[in-house]
Amino acid sequence: MPPFNEIVLDSIESFDFARPVIEFISDKFSNFGDIVWFIFFVVLVFFTIYSLVLVYHWFRYSIGSLMVWIAMIAYFTVSFVLLNAFYLSALNI
């Protein structure tokens, strides 16, 4: 059996609309850096808003501050590492 992506790509190319779509994408990909940064900022904004909502709920509704601080440290430590990888990879694209 051929690889899954070969089946998918052959199926895409067999459709009549595939050629203009592929040409459209190839035009946009000439400015790929802008697309990457657009995706970066969309994810960053979404993550920031989501995190603010989480922190709000932790401080507003939790009982006992120790678990809240442990959760925050764990959450933002891992998030910091991921954001760094995300940002550095965007720089290198």
Next chain:
Amino acid sequence: MIHLSKDERVEKVIRKHWLILFGDSIGLIILYIIPFLIYWYLFDSTITVDFLIDKIYFHPSPSILVFTVSAWTLLAWAKLFAIWTDYYLDMWLITNKRIVDIEQKGFFNRDISTFRMERIQDITVEIKGVIATLLNFGNIHVQTAGESQEFIIKGIGRPKYVKEIIMRQADKVAK
């Protein structure tokens, strides 16, 4: 925040058993892993690279992979903590005067119900199934006198011990 009256104190804070959290998280974990499995087991990366270069004139690099994986992981991580927050903020407070049932239904949606100890009439512990028995978690059905005659504390650990705490507080109030 819950406001306690002058001579009221919290005897016990109860949350759902950790297995409930695991059950809520497992769907997200599977969803997170699926793209990796599809990529590793079903994709021939040479075909994908040839397609991207020949058709879309895009030259992939390892940075693209890191970019995609880190974005996907970041979003999954945030969602995982949302699930944990929902689990953590669901709780029952047993005070010397009442039971407060706090149910967090997602963000900005919170239900708080209060049941006074003197209205509690009967308590039933329910532990169903092999896993619940082995891990000692279950439900507590509390019969009350009033408009809502029964409320259920679902999926808590050591339900018999919790029942004893409630009974003890109810007996103290009744004296």
